[in-house]
Amino acid sequence: DGGITQSPKYLFRKEGQNVTLSCEQNLNHDAMYWYRQDPGQGLRLIYYSQIVNDFQKGDIAEGYSVSREKKESFPLTVTSAQKNPTAFYLCASSIVPTSGRREQYFGPGTRLTVT
Amino acid sequence: AQSVAQPEDQVNVAEGNPLTVKCTYSVSGNPYLFWYVQYPNRGLQFLLKYITGDNLVKGSYGFEAEFNKSQTSFHLKKPSALVSDSALYFCAVRVMNTGFQKLVFGTGTRLLVSP
Numbered sequence: 001d002g003g004i005t006q007s008p009k010y011l012f013r014k015e016g017q018n019v020t021l022s023c024e025q026n027l028n029h030d031a032m033y034w035y036r037q038d039p040g041q042g043l044r045l046i047y048y049s050q051i052v053n054d055f056q057k058g059d060i061a062e063g064y065s066v067s068r069e070k071k072e073s074f075p076l077t078v079t080s081a082q083k084n085p086t087a088f089y090l091c092a093s094s095i096v097p098t099s100g101r102r103e104q105y106f107g108p109g110t111r112l113t114v115t
Numbered sequence: 116a117q118s119v120a121q122p123e124d125q126v127n128v129a130e131g132n133p134l135t136v137k138c139t140y141s142v143s144g145n146p147y148l149f150w151y152v153q154y155p156n157r158g159l160q161f162l163l164k165y166i167t168g169d170n171l172v173k174g175s176y177g178f179e180a181e182f183n184k185s186q187t188s189f190h191l192k193k194p195s196a197l198v199s200d201s202a203l204y205f206c207a208v209r210v211m212n213t214g215f216q217k218l219v220f221g222t223g224t225r226l227l228v229s230p
Contacts, residue, residue: 004158033217040124042205042222043159050215058217090158101166103149104218106158 003027004107006091011112021076021110023091032074037088085114117142117210121221128196129229136191136224138206147209148189152202196228
């Protein structure tokens with residue numbers, strides 16, 4: 001899982017509560033990403049950031065928010081507006097964000113369960 | 116739409132036999148293609164990529180993949196499967212998104228290697 005840490009590994013929340021997932025990397029990568037993984041659907045991009053203080057919506061950003069105040073950190077908040085938040089969340093990073101040649105490195109993931 | 120397809124939800128193979136996990140792609144321009152592996156409750160690990168050059172790409176853990184432009188395929192292969200290769204495998208392709216190059220993932224193929 002390289003130099004990317006995600007915490008906690010498992011997270012349980014009640015419906016209607018916001019929750020923040022942590023992602024930290026020590027790889028000195030410029031770009032960071034958040035994905036959501038559901039069974040049979042692969043990975044879907046939630047948000048991405050190419051540089052500090054800048055981020056863009058991915059394919060399924062509704063109900064989520066992010067910040068990028070430091071190069072190393074890219075926390076994801078799952079808000080109460082997210083209709084189906086229970087999923088496995090993966091953070092990733094890569095070098096040279098505008099190049100498609102570089103692979104992404106993934107963290108170990110956080111499994112969020114909302115009841 | 117630019118995408119990748121993994122037509123098999125699961126591939127079963129006996130230990131010692133060759134394995135193939137299929138991937139086809141649909142993109143405009145030159146494809147940048149990637150294979151990742153995921154073990155249970157873990158993040159994705161990069162296996163190999165095709166950017167340009169030799170159509171046969173060698174990667175980690177003895178895996179290789181063959182890029183076939185005429186068939187728009189990028190199948191993952193290994194000459195002799197191990198039980199420890201049992202995992203979920205994802206194919207991904209780079210796509211352009213308003214100046215940012217992102218990865219689009221297939222839905223994954225579960226590989227089960229029996230002793």
